[in-house]
Amino acid sequence: MKIQIRYLFALISLAALSYSCMEELPTELEFSGYEFAALDKDAGEWNLILFSNNEEVVISQPSAVGSPGLNQELQDAKAKIAKATSSQKEAVNYWTNNPLLRWNEIALELATKYNLIPAPNADGSYPAPDPAKPDQYPLFPYSHPPYTSRMLAYLSVAQYDGLIMAWHYKEKYGRPAPYELDSQIKSAYEANGLNSYPSDGAVVAVTSRDILTAMFPLEKEFLAKMADEHLESLILAGINVNSDVEAGKLIGNQVAKKALARAATDGMKNAQTNKVKSDSIKNAAITRFGWSWENMETPQRPVGLTPLFGKVKMWNVPTVEEVRPIAPPAPGSAEFNKDAEELKRFANNMTTEQRRVANFWNDGLNSYTPPGHWNRFAKETAVKYKLSPVRTARVFAYMNMAIVDAGISCWDAKYYYHYPRPIQSIPGFKTILGTPNFPAYTSGHSTFSGAAAEVLSHFFPAEASQYKKWAAEAAMSRIYGGIHYRFDAEIGLSQGKKVATYSVIRAIKDGAETF
Amino acid sequence: MNLKLKFLSLLLVGMGISILTTAQTPLDGLMMPKGDICVAVVYEDANWDKYWEGTYLRTNQNVGTFNRKMVMPMIVGGITDKINLIVSLPYVKTSASGGQLAGVEGLQDFSISLKAQLVEHTAGKGKLKVFSNLSFSTPASNYLADYLPFSLGFGANELGLRAIGLYELDKGPYFRISGAYLHRGATQAERDFYYEDDAFYTSTMDVPDALHAQASLGSWFFQKKLRVEASLTSFRCVSGSDIRAYNSPQPTNKVDFDRLEGFAQYYFNNVKGLGVLAYYNHMFSGRNMGQFSGYGLGLTYQFNAF
Incomplete structure (x- = not known):
């Protein structure tokens, strides 16, 4: 009987202990009203x-x-x-x-x-x-x-x-x-x-x-x-x-x-095409390059995501062609094989840190996407620097113009080059992230992140090294995840940075930096 | 001696069939005497080709048939005649026949549990016994719980408290019921933002607590060398969300299921302390999980250690 009482006592104590460990999880950025650094x-x-x-x-x-x-x-x-x-x-x-x-x-x-x-x-x-x-x-x-x-x-x-x-x-x-x-x-x-x-x-x-x-x-x-x-x-x-x-x-x-x-009237309503148009875009790539991307899902999705997003009106870049990246290496070429081998190596020897990076930046379905991720960073920085509402708005306006311009440029490249994903080009290849429904080259994450980091680095030069590190990590995350080749990521980063330069040049001349 | 082995086998079944979501807690109505130790290993193979998205049972050809294999070593020891200690550490491997997502394998959760017999008395032509079981489990590797459906487990600590009642006729048939409350902690995702009817700016995911209940009807045969049992198990998370349309599950989902199980166990006459067991189970209703069917095979060996 004594043992039984002790046992029950232990049970009750443990149960009480475990309930005291519950915590409230944050559903918003934790900040309150603050004194603006300047009224502007x-x-x-x-x-x-x-x-x-x-x-x-x-x-x-x-x-x-x-x-x-x-x-x-x-x-x-x-x-x-x-x-x-x-x-x-x-x-x-x-x-x-x-x-x-x-x-x-x-x-x-x-x-x-x-x-x-x-x-x-x-x-x-x-x-x-x-x-x-x-x-x-x-x-x-x-x-x-x-x-x-x-x-x-x-x-x-x-x-x-x-x-x-x-x-x-x-x-x-x-x-x-x-x-x-x-x-x-x-x-x-x-x-x-x-x-x-x-x-x-x-x-x-x-x-x-x-x-x-x-x-x-x-x-x-x-x-x-x-x-x-x-x-x-x-x-x-x-x-x-x-x-x-x-x-x-x-x-x-x-x-x-x-x-x-x-x-x-910016062209977005035509971005998602029918299959006829989608096939004509694919056939143009086959004629041009001899390769094409295929959706690998079952049943196969007949049309990729927004094939004509690359035609949407840009905010600060006159023509999408002027920021289009160079052609990717042909599948089967030595340069391609080197990056494909790297993907297999990562897949077979994934470290905890690589897995963490892949998942941290995944920002896939049911998430705020990479543009959302960078907006989150911008919010945290605006609070840190105690920006006035109008100066906060300026950061978001220029950053988000650069981000969408980068997306438009990236989608232009994706459907112009129509490049296959690793799961299509490497037989039997398995990934730890889901492969999105659009061509590989260039990486959207890399392009969005390259652009966002460039604009934020202009506005917050003291934070630039952190932004660049994040952008590089976001780009690498897709390689670890097995859904992009290194050339998708690296060229995407520089493409995003180049697109963002147009926004930064506009920002420099807008009258807000004469202090 | 037989009783001890029976205890172990029952325990193994309870643990083996409930490994995915019910935690590794003993469900049986038996005890081992002080000084006895049992070592055991159970192999389990389970599949699903349909899963419940909320309560809607659907297929997904990008998963195809999902498979989970498990090997679970376990040790049980009699601390006293009335208190037993049970530890286990399963190794799990998952894969899918469709799609391109990689399966995972590794150590799942280390589980330790204490079981105490609280009541025993003769009633009519049999005995009535009541037990309580306190269990704790914790992830034994850095597996990612937020990689469903492939993840090895729910990735959080679990504290379980169970009551077990058994009525066994002297002739062999028995009836057993058990009920448990499973309090789960939080798991750490590798993303620091997720959606759960609201936006969450954290990598901490609360895994819902759960209720686990089981009713079993069984009997002993051949001078207690063979035991056969049928069980009905119900598992209910007390909170949590549904899987969103055509989206991946996440550890914060409300996972429920009801399952039928058949089990048999045999002790050898000629090798002292050695036993084998086999079981099959099938889920007939559920929520936010795969509709598993699976079988298990186990080997047990018991000896007096001190």
Whole structure:
């Protein structure tokens, strides 16, 4: 009996111990509102991306300090703040004074949610997402890396142009924030002296909501709910009154419209072709080079992913041909054999570190993709350097333009050269990563990463060695994973870097670097 | 002596057939006396060509037929007549007939468990016994749990607490039920972002806790040289997500199954301490896992050590 009691005691103790070890896992970037390193008061004069004039969206002159209209707005704000519920206060903490970072995070989450490849039908054919019927399986969109890279570029460019205009009017009208006009109102964030008309937060909320709703139509209600919560938080945080928010919404709305008008005609809707077109692209490669890529899945997917993404309108590169890389070595050539042998060697002697690198950078289906991975790095860096919203937007706009341009250039190379994957060219070859449904040369991961690292290195020179290391690691990860040859990765890296140079040159001349 | 071997064999079956998701915990209703040690090895071969994506049973030609082979050495010792210690360390190998993804092999989880007999009394023409079992297992190699369906195991520590009730007639037939709560810790992925109804910015994945229940009907024959048993096993994760459409599973999924098992065990008259066992099992319903069917063969040898 004694033994039995001891045994039971031991059981209970162990069970209690094990429950005390549970931890809460992070579902967002952990940061709170912060004091900006600089207010960037001249940002209203920086070059716009989509617009040519910082007053192209017109907002009315705000009511003056001391006017009955503004005083009433301050009273209304105070009443709302006094009645704020705990969930509203949580929202104020969540959105922070650099809410673009939260919207970018939402964009990455939606990219992940919609990044699922269609399953075959029972008869062996494959269905495709239909933008006209987004809720029918497979859901629209299939947020693969090209889709996500383009989505992020529109989001970031619209946020940036909207914020430049907001900064212009903030400086022009010079209306102080509510917490400066009324001592009873406290700013929920660092009181930074930024003028409040129009609300930069409202610009970000509305541009983000509208761009993301167009990109993820099934998320319309979710995005509207998030935007409403964000807009409400601006007044509850003590940093805006209602007219600030309304003016910001107007800018956001107009900027998003202009961005979406470009998106409607950028060629993306033709990127996924039918089989006839796809076969003609393949046959052109066979004529040109004597080889072609085949999808190796069962049943075989009849068309690769977005064969004409390479024809989508670029942001900063005049023609895709001028950044097209040199031809890869022919399958069976000595140069090819050397890199194919390397793949077999890695597969047969995979180290723990190589496996870790392959998986860390996999960013495949059901993930935010490599463009998302670099957006995550950019967010962390923006917080580290305490960038103002407009300077944060600038980093994202130039980086995401470079990333999507790199993707377009990469896809141009992929379908121009139509190069077989290792599982096609090396008999019996097995991999630890799934092989994507598009040709090998050049590596998308490498091209995206080469471009992102180049732009971020320009903006954050002290971090450049880290970015370059990451990009090189992302490129190597595909070799370890068995889905790319070394030449795909190395040439992809330099291709991405070259494409990004166009964005960097534009950034250097945009008026933001004269300090 | 027979009793000890029976104990071991039962134990082996319990462990062998539940290796994938139910942890290596003894399920039987027998004890070994103080000073006895048993060494054993079980070989298992199991396949599936359909898997449950959520509750939808589907095929995937890029996996084809999935195979899992396992060799599990095990040692059982009687610390006292009422407390036994059991340790095991399986070696697992996985592969698929379709697609181009590489299978993996290696040591799976080291398992240690303590079993105590709490109750024994005569009731009618048989005996009623109650046992409790506390088990702990931990990954024995750096296998990646986040490489499903190929991964060797769920990659996390597991603490299990089980109650076992047995009623055995003196003539041989018996009925046994058991129920366990399996508390699992977290596994470390090699990516630091994943989706689980929300975006997770971490490489830590919580493996869901699970309930495991089994009901068995069996009997002894030929002066307790042969034992035959049929079992129904149910396994339910208490939380977790479904596999997303045509996507890979991940360790955070809610894994459930129900399985029927047939088992037989024989002790040799002429070689003292030696026994053999064989079993076959089949899953008839499930969620977020392959529909396994498999068989196992085992050899056991028992001796008095101290």
